Amino acid sequence: MSIYESFRVYRRDEKLFLSSRFSLAILCFAGYDSADFLAMSDGKTSIVILAAGKGKRMGLEIPKVLVEVNGKPMLGYLLEAVEASGVNGKPIVVYGPGVERVCDYVGDRAICVFQKEQLGTANAVSAAREAIKGSLCVAVLNGDNPFISGETIARIAEYHDQKPCPIIVAVGTVDSYDGWKEAFRSFGRVLRDRRGLITAIREAKDASEEELAVREVNSGFYVFDGCWLWENIGRVSNRNAQGEYYLTDLIQMAVDHGLPVRTFPIPLEECVGVNRREDRDIAEMIAQKRNK
Numbered sequence: 001m002s003i004y005e006s007f008r009v010y011r012r013d014e015k016l017f018l019s020s021r022f023s024l025a026i027l028c029f030a031g032y033d034s035a036d037f038l039a040m041s042d043g044k045t046s047i048v049i050l051a052a053g054k055g056k057r058m059g060l061e062i063p064k065v066l067v068e069v070n071g072k073p074m075l076g077y078l079l080e081a082v083e084a085s086g087v088n089g090k091p092i093v094v095y096g097p098g099v100e101r102v103c104d105y106v107g108d109r110a111i112c113v114f115q116k117e118q119l120g121t122a123n124a125v126s127a128a129r130e131a132i133k134g135s136l137c138v139a140v141l142n143g144d145n146p147f148i149s150g151e152t153i154a155r156i157a158e159y160h161d162q163k164p165c166p167i168i169v170a171v172g173t174v175d176s177y178d179g180w181k182e183a184f185r186s187f188g189r190v191l192r193d194r195r196g197l198i199t200a201i202r203e204a205k206d207a208s209e210e211e212l213a214v215r216e217v218n219s220g221f222y223v224f225d226g227c228w229l230w231e232n233i234g235r236v237s238n239r240n241a242q243g244e245y246y247l248t249d250l251i252q253m254a255v256d257h258g259l260p261v262r263t264f265p266i267p268l269e270e271c272v273g274v275n276r277r278e279d280r281d282i283a284e285m286i287a288q289k290r291n292k
Contacts, residue, residue: 044087044088044089044134044135044136044137045087045088045089045135045136045137045138045139045157046089046091046092046131046132046135046137046138046139046226047082047085047087047089047091047092047138047139047140047141047153048091048092048094048124048125048128048132048138048139048140048141049065049075049078049079049082049091049092049093049094049110049141049142049143050094050121050124050125050140050141050142050143051063051064051065051075051093051094051095051099051102051143052094052095052096052099052115052118052124053065053096053099053118053143053144054098054099055067057275057276057277058274058275058276058277058280059277062101063095063098063099063101063102064099064143064144064274064275065078065099065102065143065144066101066102066105067144067274067280069146069274069280069283069284069287070283070284070287070288070291072287073105074143074144074145074146074274074283075093075102075105075106075143075146076105077146077147078141078143078145078146078148079091079106079109079110080150081148081149081150081152081153082110082150082153083109083150084149084150084151085150085151085153085154085157086150086154087139087153087154087157090108090109090110090111091109091110091111092110092111092112092113092128092131092132093106093110093111093112093113093143094112094113094114094115094124094125094127094128095112095113095114095115096114096115096116096117096118097116097117097118111131113127113128113131114127115127119238119243119244119245120238120242120244120245120246120247121140121244121245121246121247121248122233122236122245122246122247122249122250123244123245125138125140125229125233125247126233126234126245129230129233132226133226133230134226135226136225136226136227137157137160137161137223137224137225137226138223138224138225138226138229139153139156139157139221139222139223139224140221140222140223140224140247141153141220141221142220142221142273144273144274144275145219145220145221145270145271145272145273145274146272146274146283146287147269147270147272147283147286147287148170148219148221148266148270149270152170152266152267152270155264156168156170156221156223156264156266157223159262159264160223160225163262164225165225165259165260165261165262166224166225166228166229166232166250166254166259166260166261167222167223167224167225167228167250167251167254167261167262168222168223168224168261168262168263168264169190169198169201169218169219169221169222169251169261169262169263169264170219170220170221170222170223170263170264170265170266170270170271171190171216171217171218171219171263171264171265171266171271172184172216172217172219172265172266172267172268172270172271173215173216173217173265173268174215174217174268175215176215180282180285181268183272183273183278183279183282184217184268184271185204185212186204186275187204187217187218187219187271187273188201188202188203188204188217188218188248189201189202189204189207189211189212189214189216189217189218190214190216190217190218190263191211191214192216197260198251198255198261198262198263199255200251200252200255201218201248201251201252203248216263217271218248219266219270219271220271220273221266222247223264224250228254229250232250232253232254233250235253236249236250236253237249269286272286
């Protein structure tokens with residue numbers, strides 16, 4: 001275990017997570033120069049955009065993140081949001097085989113990282129490890145969620161800085177699953193205990209009827225404490241029907257160890273993801289409404 005890792009503290013009784021931001025003071029108290037700390041971390045927030053999917057479900061032979069919504073590729077919306085957020089450094093865009101056009105589109109606005117095999121969201125984030133391993137905070141966005149705003153990115157990063165914890169999940173709340181909100185039926189549900197603490201994210205396909213009735217949904221936008229992420233992402237298993245490695249397993253891992261997982265509410269429209277033609281129609285409606 002490194003010096004940096006050894007000074008991470010988890011107080012389960014108070015649900016308090018001591019993040020790497022406070023480790024500098026501990027290291028200095030222990031007699032280490034601040035340069036030692038800076039060598040362990042560059043102190044920034046890094047943003048990872050998952051962009052390895054293809055547009056086959058929509059009947060298109062192009063990378064999914066390049067599917068246009070109201071005349072602009074979905075990835076374009078996200079890159080603009082990241083730039084507007086004020087987060088330092090270029091985002092990391094993770095792409096896969098057959099979607100090399102993503103890098104051509106990105107140009108010098110981001111750093112492209114190749115994911116050799118599409119083995120799930122945790123595997124995709126792992127592919128970006130070398131590019132962001134020194135970051136204190138890692139924000140993960142899905143490339144097919146075009147409406148996450150720069151303000152939301154900035155606010156959730158600030159929230160993590162103020163209330164550090166292993167994971168923050170951006171969530172939305174529906175008043176019903178009717179009309180255009182039917183698109184959220186396929187989203188994971190946020191499950192809580194009687195105290196209001198998050199206990200799990202249950203994927204819709206695995207949820208009971210009672211769980212499907214829950215109206216708080218997972219947007220797929222996460223913020224991780226960087227050190228905790230790299231300590232634990234290698235422990236994610238692919239023992240599931242799809243044989244893939246899922247980021248949501250990290251949520252369960254934190255909960256099982258008595259660590260706090262916080263949620264951050266965002267506007268429901270920002271949760272919209274585009275996986276099917278019907279989703280694209282909804283996204284078009286939202287984009288046009290915003291442009292009025």
